Amino acid sequence: MFLRPLAVHRTKHRLFHDLRTYKEDPRWPGWQVIIGIETHAQIKSRRKLFSDSFTSTPDDTPNTNVSAFDAAFPGTLPKTNSKAVDLALRTSLALRCKINARSSFDRKHYFYSDLTSGYQITQQYSPLARDGELSLHSLDSPITVRIKQIQLEQDTAKSTFDSRGSRSQIDLNRAGTGLMEIVSEPDMRSPEEAGAYVRALQSILRAMGSSDGNMEQGSLRCDVNVSVNRKGDPPGTRCEIKNLNSVRFMMAAISKMSCLQTFSLKLINQPAHEIKRQKEFLISNPGSSVPQETRGFNEDTFETFRLRSKEDAPDYRYMPDPNLGTLALSQSRIDEIRNNMPPLPWELRSKILDKYPSLKDKEQSLDVLLNVDNGREVGFDGEDGAGAVEYFERLCQAPKRDPIVILNWMTHELLGQLAARKQSFYQNSLTSEQLGELVDLLQDKIITGTSGKYLLRHMLDNPSSKSPKEIAAELQLVAIASSSGTSKASDAGSSPSSELEILCKAAISELPSEVAAFRAGNKNVLNKILGHVMKKSRGRANAKEVRHIVEKLALGDNHNGDL
Ligand SMILES: Nc1ncnc2c1ncn2[C@@H]1O[C@H](COP(=O)(O)OP(=O)(O)OP(=O)(O)O)[C@@H](O)[C@H]1O
Numbered sequence: 001m002f003l004r005p006l007a008v009h010r011t012k013h014r015l016f017h018d019l020r021t022y023k024e025d026p027r028w029p030g031w032q033v034i035i036g037i038e039t040h041a042q043i044k045s046r047r048k049l050f051s052d053s054f055t056s057t058p059d060d061t062p063n064t065n066v067s068a069f070d071a072a073f074p075g076t077l078p079k080t081n082s083k084a085v086d087l088a089l090r091t092s093l094a095l096r097c098k099i100n101a102r103s104s105f106d107r108k109h110y111f112y113s114d115l116t117s118g119y120q121i122t123q124q125y126s127p128l129a130r131d132g133e134l135s136l137h138s139l140d141s142p143i144t145v146r147i148k149q150i151q152l153e154q155d156t157a158k159s160t161f162d163s164r165g166s167r168s169q170i171d172l173n174r175a176g177t178g179l180m181e182i183v184s185e186p187d188m189r190s191p192e193e194a195g196a197y198v199r200a201l202q203s204i205l206r207a208m209g210s211s212d213g214n215m216e217q218g219s220l221r222c223d224v225n226v227s228v229n230r231k232g233d234p235p236g237t238r239c240e241i242k243n244l245n246s247v248r249f250m251m252a253a254i255s256k257m258s259c260l261q262t263f264s265l266k267l268i269n270q271p272a273h274e275i276k277r278q279k280e281f282l283i284s285n286p287g288s289s290v291p292q293e294t295r296g297f298n299e300d301t302f303e304t305f306r307l308r309s310k311e312d313a314p315d316y317r318y319m320p321d322p323n324l325g326t327l328a329l330s331q332s333r334i335d336e337i338r339n340n341m342p343p344l345p346w347e348l349r350s351k352i353l354d355k356y357p358s359l360k361d362k363e364q365s366l367d368v369l370l371n372v373d374n375g376r377e378v379g380f381d382g383e384d385g386a387g388a389v390e391y392f393e394r395l396c397q398a399p400k401r402d403p404i405v406i407l408n409w410m411t412h413e414l415l416g417q418l419a420a421r422k423q424s425f426y427q428n429s430l431t432s433e434q435l436g437e438l439v440d441l442l443q444d445k446i447i448t449g450t451s452g453k454y455l456l457r458h459m460l461d462n463p464s465s466k467s468p469k470e471i472a473a474e475l476q477l478v479a480i481a482s483s484s485g486t487s488k489a490s491d492a493g494s495s496p497s498s499e500l501e502i503l504c505k506a507a508i509s510e511l512p513s514e515v516a517a518f519r520a521g522n523k524n525v526l527n528k529i530l531g532h533v534m535k536k537s538r539g540r541a542n543a544k545e546v547r548h549i550v551e552k553l554a555l556g557d558n559h560n561g562d563l
């Protein structure tokens with residue numbers, strides 16, 4: 001009884017996509033571009049998919065997390081890691097998939113040095129989940145991309161080629177790590193839609209704690225399928241571009257034009273990207289279709305290049321894995337996961353906006369916060385840890401703190417500094433208490449913005465449990481107060497009111513010609529005098545106060561203040 005409306009809805013949904021009306025894209029008039037994406041997301045479980053060894057980060061010493069099974073010793077048997085399966089289930093539910101109560105594993109055979117067993121365990125015939133969807137709200141014209149299936153599989157080892165020694169080196173740390181292959185239907189029509197899809201997927205994976213979703217570090221890899229057809233014609237033959245490792249590269253592989261804002265303009269005259277290449281083929285070979293190929297992407301020239309044609313495609317000789325049997329999932333296990341799902345990114349977003357309405361004008365920064373790659377320790381095996389959002393909320397607990405100021409400091413300063421150090425959020429050594437106090441020092445004008453940034457960098461470089469106030473005093477960052485006493489720097493114990501005036505007086509005597517020009521009416525030269533004082537104060541002076549004092553000293557008490 002209850003299934004019927006769902007089935008009708010699904011049918012309508014599919015029809016909508018199959019017939020998705022041709023919409024002219026001014027970049028390739030008369031043509032339609034169709035894109036489908038296969039993503040491989042490393043599962044953020046503590047242990048590998050079929051063995052007890054720990055999963056690794058790229059920084060781990062090679063070949064230190066390897067069990068006999070990962071190295072394919074004869075006689076070793078796989079044992080499915082239920083935590084990894086649970087994380088994949090959570091992801092499948094977040095993507096509104098139907099869970100397959102009985103899925104199974106198959107062996108995909110091929111011979112390469114990074115695959116010691118000679119086969120990869122995957123789910124070719126009966127995947128974990130099917131028929132999901134992901135809505136892309138960030139686009140000007142939002143779309144829904146259908147998810148064809150989600151399958152579990154093993155990652156391979158990593159081989160690197162040492163050209164000096166003319167030899168390949170194999171690191172088995174990655175061998176056997178759990179992957180989710182998430183396959184979309186061919187529902188995207190532009191590089192922008194493809195980019196939005198991968199970004200939305202990243203935020204879901206991160207919110208579910210099921211993968212770091214980090215393309216640069218290889219925990220998320222995309223294969224992009226692209227085809228081109230003339231308006232009114234059926235879809236063209238797809239070419240698959242393998243292993244793209246950033247959203248920008250993925251968009252560039254589809255169409256160089258889409259990424260010219262982010263990359264150098266010198267690329268404008270370089271040869272073909274995928275859409276251009278396929279269009280040119282169809283124009284110069286009327287009546288033929290583009291040959292089906294697997295292609296690579298050159299990150300320097302932004303060109304795709306042929307790896308192999310369909311005829312050269314290996315015969316993987318798929319066969320059911322005799323050691324694993326069926327992966328049976330009880331309804332109660334699925335229900336339990338459904339009932340304990342962490343909030344989805346858009347749920348978290350509206351919860352935060354309800355709680356802190358002033359952030360409505362700061363949606364871009366809020367999205368940065370919601371999409372933070374928390375790193376391995378948070379949500380490891382689905383456990384909850386203090387991710388960036390929780391950290392933000394802890395900071396906002398002190399009543400006098402302004403959520404806008406906190407959000408700015410977190411997204412612009414803290415996350416910026418962590419990114420510069422190539423650190424994930426979990427590697428952040430600054431506690432929420434420390435950052436909170438730092439922001440309080442700023443709001444109370446005990447330190448200036450410049451000093452605050454310096455203090456933050458210093459604290460990240462020299463982690464300690466000391467309070468920012470103590471460190472600010474040690475580093476002599478406490479702001480110099482003006483004679484009007486607006487600063488609370490009197491805590492520092494010196495006589496700060498005169499210190500600022502002494503600095504200003506010194507500047508006036510050290511820059512006589514600038515002061516003369518200023519007195520003669522050259523307003524611009526004031527900045528030079530102010531810059532001189534700011535430099536001498538090592539960022540501890542408040543620029544407004546310095547300006548006021550310099551004007552007063554240079555022009556006498558009678559200046560009208562609006563120079
Ligand atoms: N005409 C088309 N144009 C663009 N993409 C397409 C087209 N037809 C299918 N696709 C996309 O191609 C992808 C096919 O992936 P799938 O995993 O099913 O097969 P595969 O690429 O043959 O397998 P493998 O996992 O071994 O690479 C899907 O993402 C699908 O949406």
Ligand SMILES: [Mg+2]
Nearest residue numbers: 038181183223
């Ligand atoms: Mg595939």
Ligand SMILES: [Mg+2]
Nearest residue numbers: 038223225240
């Ligand atoms: Mg493929």
